[in-house]
Amino acid sequence: MLNDYENALLQLKIIESETNLSEDFELLAHVYQKQASIYQKLGHMDDARTSADKALQLFSKLQDVIGESKVYVTLARISTHQSKYKESVQYLQN
Numbered sequence: 001m002l003n004d005y006e007n008a009l010l011q012l013k014i015i016e017s018e019t020n021l022s023e024d025f026e027l028l029a030h031v032y033q034k035q036a037s038i039y040q041k042l043g044h045m046d047d048a049r050t051s052a053d054k055a056l057q058l059f060s061k062l063q064d065v066i067g068e069s070k071v072y073v074t075l076a077r078i079s080t081h082q083s084k085y086k087e088s089v090q091y092l093q094n
Helices: 005-020 027-042 045-062 065-081 083-090
Strands: none
Touching: 005 027, 005 065, 027 045, 045 065, 065 083
């Protein structure tokens, strides 16, 4: 039985594949951001960082400062979870 986070990831994967086809990069950036947050909560830090990096790249291309800020907070949480405190502070200062 899937828990709520795992179920959410499955739904986001479906949205991700559909969004890739439509080339809605703003929606795709938000999908990657949500994936990163959920992976972080599940303790899957490598997957979380990969999704966060994808989201950050898209938000940067879109010049979405608020989206970038959300990703930096997620990256800070990932770094804190990995006991990389200096890195975490650097993300929060972006």
